[in-house]
Amino acid sequence: MELVVIRHAETQANAEGGYQGSLDIGLNDDGVRQISRLAEQVAATLPPFDRLLASPLLRAKECAAILSRQLGLPVELAPAFRERDVGLFEGLTQAEARARYPELWARNITRRWAQAPPGGETLDEVIARISQGLTALASTMQGERVLLVAHGVVAKVIRAVTIAGFDDFFAWQLPNGGMLSVRLSLADGGPLRFSRPLDGCD
Numbered sequence: 391m392e393l394v395v396i397r398h399a400e401t402q403a404n405a406e407g408g409y410q411g412s413l414d415i416g417l418n419d420d421g422v423r424q425i426s427r428l429a430e431q432v433a434a435t436l437p438p439f440d441r442l443l444a445s446p447l448l449r450a451k452e453c454a455a456i457l458s459r460q461l462g463l464p465v466e467l468a469p470a471f472r473e474r475d476v477g478l479f480e481g482l483t484q485a486e487a488r489a490r491y492p493e494l495w496a497r498n499i500t501r502r503w504a505q506a507p508p509g510g511e512t513l514d515e516v517i518a519r520i521s522q523g524l525t526a527l528a529s530t531m532q533g534e535r536v537l538l539v540a541h542g543v544v545a546k547v548i549r550a551v552t553i554a555g556f557d558d559f560f561a562w563q564l565p566n567g568g569m570l571s572v573r574l575s576l577a578d579g580g581p582l583r584f585s586r587p588l589d590g591c592d
Contacts, residue, residue, distance in 0.1 A: 391528065392535045394439075395545050395570040396432075396457075398449040399425035404566055408483045411476040411510065414448045424567045425453045432537070433460040440534040443468040445541060454539045461537070470523025473541035476500060477510025501560055503586060514586070520547045521582055528574040528581040545570050555584040 399421035403410045417425065432439075442463040444454035454465040479487045479500065488495040491507070499507055506512045511519075527536065540548075545564040550556045552572040564570055574581035 397564045398453045400566045409479045411480040429457045429460040439537045441536045444539040445472045450539045471540040474516045474543040475511045477507035479507045551582045556586045
């Protein structure tokens with residue numbers, strides 16, 4: 391199957407450089423315009439998409455609703471592809487997180503594989519959740535072309551485990567409204583080709 395991942399369009403938190411994580415934030419006006427333009431382009435691509443999936447978070451669902459009208463496909467929610475929960479950093483800009491939690495910031499806590507800001511998910515947990523989601527897609531949607539509206543960290547993980555590995559995991563970023571295409575197959579043991587490094591923080 392071909393999986394095309396779209397990172398949701400811009401929110402106000404994106405514009406301000408804030409941590410959104412699991413917060414249910416909607417698109418800003420620029421984001422609505424951005425996804426509306428993208429939906430027209432996506433609708434013109436061939437071959438057509440067979441399925442439209444979305445993270446259950448509001449910003450992804452709003453994008454998916456606009457895409458749904460253009461593509462004529464129902465939106466199927468896919469909880470495995472929700473954004474990483476970053477705990478007490480959520481709702482803060484990077485500057486605010488650094489000022490309020492200097493010890494956590496000094497430990498580069500969001501870039502540790504097995505650690506996270508209190509109340510949040512570790513990267514290892516997120517990688518496991520998304521990997522399980524990808525395996526489920528590969529086993530149930532073979533031969534289909536699938537569009538998934540998701541998030542920045544989700545796109546990082548999908549790219550890392552399927553086509554690129556983890557060498558540039560923290561440097562690479564899919565922009566708002568950007569698209570990533572990967573192929574998933576159950577051949578050769580499954581759709582996942584790469585595992586994250588065993589130790590080190592980046």
